[in-house]
Each structure stands twice: as C-alpha cells, then as structure tokens.
Amino acid sequence: LAKTTQPISMDSYEGQEVNITCSHNNIATNDYITWYQQFPSQGPRFIIQGYKTKVTNEVASLFIPADRKSSTLSLPRVSLSDTAVYYCLVGVDDKIIFGKGTRLHILP
Amino acid sequence: ETGVTQTPRHLVMGMTNKKSLKCEQHLGHNAMYWYKQSAKKPLELMFVYNFKEQTENNSVPSRFSPECPNSSHLFLHLHTLQPEDSALYLCASSQDQNEQYFGPGTRLTVT
Numbered sequence: 001l002a003k004t005t006q007p008i009s010m011d012s013y014e015g016q017e018v019n020i021t022c023s024h025n026n027i028a029t030n031d032y033i034t035w036y037q038q039f040p041s042q043g044p045r046f047i048i049q050g051y052k053t054k055v056t057n058e059v060a061s062l063f064i065p066a067d068r069k070s071s072t073l074s075l076p077r078v079s080l081s082d083t084a085v086y087y088c089l090v091g092v093d094d095k096i097i098f099g100k101g102t103r104l105h106i107l108p
Numbered sequence: 109e110t111g112v113t114q115t116p117r118h119l120v121m122g123m124t125n126k127k128s129l130k131c132e133q134h135l136g137h138n139a140m141y142w143y144k145q146s147a148k149k150p151l152e153l154m155f156v157y158n159f160k161e162q163t164e165n166n167s168v169p170s171r172f173s174p175e176c177p178n179s180s181h182l183f184l185h186l187h188t189l190q191p192e193d194s195a196l197y198l199c200a201s202s203q204d205q206n207e208q209y210f211g212p213g214t215r216l217t218v219t
Contacts, residue, residue: 034207043198043210044151045110087151098143098151 004088009103018075020102022088025069033064033071036087038101044087048073078106111135112211114199120217121189129184129214131199140182141208142174143198151198157182189218 005023012018024033032051036044048055050062050071061074075082085101112133121127133140142154156164157176171193173185182199194217200208 041196041213041215043110043112043200043213044208045210046207049207098153100150 004090004099006086006088006099006102008100009105011105011107012078013107014079015077018078018082018104018106020073020075020086020088020104021070022073023070024088024090027068027090031090033062033068034089035060035062035071035073036089036098038085038087044098047086078104080106080108082106110209110211112199112201112209114197114211114214116214117212118215118217120219121186122219123189123191125189126185126187128186129197129199129216131182131184131211133180133182133199133201133209133211135201135203135209137201137203137209138179139202139204140176140179141200141202142182142184143200143210144195145198145213146195155184186216189216191218194218 032049034049035047037047038044048057048060048062050064052064052068055062063072073086083104083106085103087098087101089098115130119127139158141156144152144154153166154168155162155174160176160179171188175183175185184197196213196215198213199211202208
C-alpha cells in the first residue's frame, strides 16, 4: 500500500493561494490520488481526484508530475472557512490509507 | 448533505452495554466503509463491504461487529467496549473505486 507524506501543518492568510504537497514515492500504476477536506467533528469531504497531469474543479486544482511520486493540491484565494485538515490519499478500490493530513490554518 | 446519514450522532455507553451504530446511504453505491477517528490520530479503516460482502477487516477487535443487510445499510454492533474505543466513527460509501462520501459520524464515549 502506498504511503503518503504531507506537512503536519501550514498557515496562510485570506486571499492567498495555498499549495499543499504530498509525497507518495511507492505509488502503484493503478493508484489514483485523492484529496479530502475535514472540519472538526465532521466526516472527510472529497475535494479532487487525479491520475496524472493537472485536474481542476470549482474548488481546487491538483498538479501531478510525470513520475507521479508527488502531488500538489492548490487552493486559490483561501478564506477563513478553508481552515481544516487536508488528507492526501493514494490507492484504488478499498485499499487506501488516510495519513495524518495537513492542518491548514487561515489567518485574517 | 452528502447522502450518507448516521445515527445516533452522539452516544455514551458503559463498558458492559451493547449498542449499535447505523449508517444509511441514499446514493445507490455498492461499497460501504466503517472508519474510526481518535483524537490526534489518523483516520483508521475498520471494515469494508462490497455488494454486501465483507472484503476488509483491518485487525479490528471482536467487540466491534459489522453487519451489512443490504447495499444501503451498514451497522456496527458494539459490546463490552473499552474507554480507549471512544472516538468518532465514520461511515462512508462509494461506487467502485471512485471517491468516498462520508457521513457526519457518531461521537462515541465509553465510560
């Protein structure tokens, strides 16, 4: 199972772009990369998923280099409500592991 | 609302009690999951059901007993729990290997 490594915490300010990078050196050929957001005492919420190159939706962008050994979640113009824990997951089907996530704190 | 509901939202039980957590998904998904989230620890996958068949049991103690009577409902039966079992228990569902949709969780306190 592919293990992920993310920064434990990050601080940023309202209106800035935030990039959170995740390392997954032993990602398998069939693995997808998925990011979740979790607010305190709530279940994780799906943000974005990708396999390679770049994926963009209304919430975020996901950048995946050609070797797929890392990925970067990009949140444009963050607000205070983006303060949460962000999890990077790698896997397929039910073979996934949640790491400790990155605790993002947005400051006014 | 994610389409996944869990009841109760909060539960306090003694170590000798028997209780059950319920999860229901209204998304037509074919897979359901139980997770445990303890304070300051990563999310832990406990059980996975695909088409009502259990496909994953991550070395969970037998005091936790899952039940999946159909593809829309998932239960977690609890008996003789320990204080260290106090945690947020999350249910999720997915369609094949696509993204998982999580319920709001049940905050369990074992006294």
